[in-house]
Each structure stands twice: as structure tokens, then as C-alpha cells.
Amino acid sequence: MFGLGIWEVVVVLAVALIVLGPRKLPEVARQLAQMVREFRRATNELRYSLDEAASPRPPVVPPVVPPVVPPVEPTSERESSKTTLVPSPSTDETKPGEHDAS
Numbered sequence: 001m002f003g004l005g006i007w008e009v010v011v012v013l014a015v016a017l018i019v020l021g022p023r024k025l026p027e028v029a030r031q032l033a034q035m036v037r038e039f040r041r042a043t044n045e046l047r048y049s050l051d052e053a054a055s056p057r058p059p060v061v062p063p064v065v066p067p068v069v070p071p072v073e074p075t076s077e078r079e080s081s082k083t084t085l086v087p088s089p090s091t092d093e094t095k096p097g098e099h100d101a102s
Helices: 006-020 026-052 077-081
Strands: none
Touching: 006 026
């Protein structure tokens, strides 16, 4: 932790115990731990926001779904047997609107 060995940490704690006293040391330790937590949270949020800004995502486009057309079913047997006949073009040279006078 911070490049300190076990003996350096023991010395720092012993000096803190002598300077602050046994009653105030737990309170100071709690405050110090809370400050470290807040610092880590802030740095994580900053790192996350910088990562988001560095690699923007493309906008999300919803997929295009074709409409579903239900099949048309005949309403009766009679309608299903009907077929529509399309008249074939006449080879007769009559113009539309003229009738044979026969």
C-alpha cells in the first residue's frame, strides 16, 4: 500500500496513537476510511465518464419489421369455387365502343 512495508505502517500507527490518543484514534481512522472511499468512488466515476466519452457508441436504430398480413380465407364454399375470368383481347379489328351490326 503506497510502497510502504509492514514496519513503516507499524511506525505510522504508533506515532498516530501517541499523537491522537486511544480515544480519538478510532474516530480519525473512520473519517480517513470514509475519505478514501469517497476518493475511490469519484475516481471510478471519472474513469467511467472518460471511457464513455472516448468510445462513443453508434445510435441505436430499432429494426424494421414488415407488417404481418393475415391470409384471406373464403367465407363460404360457394365463393371459394368461383373463379374470375379475365376476357382475352379480341383479335377482331373493331374499335372499342363499336358493335357488330350482324
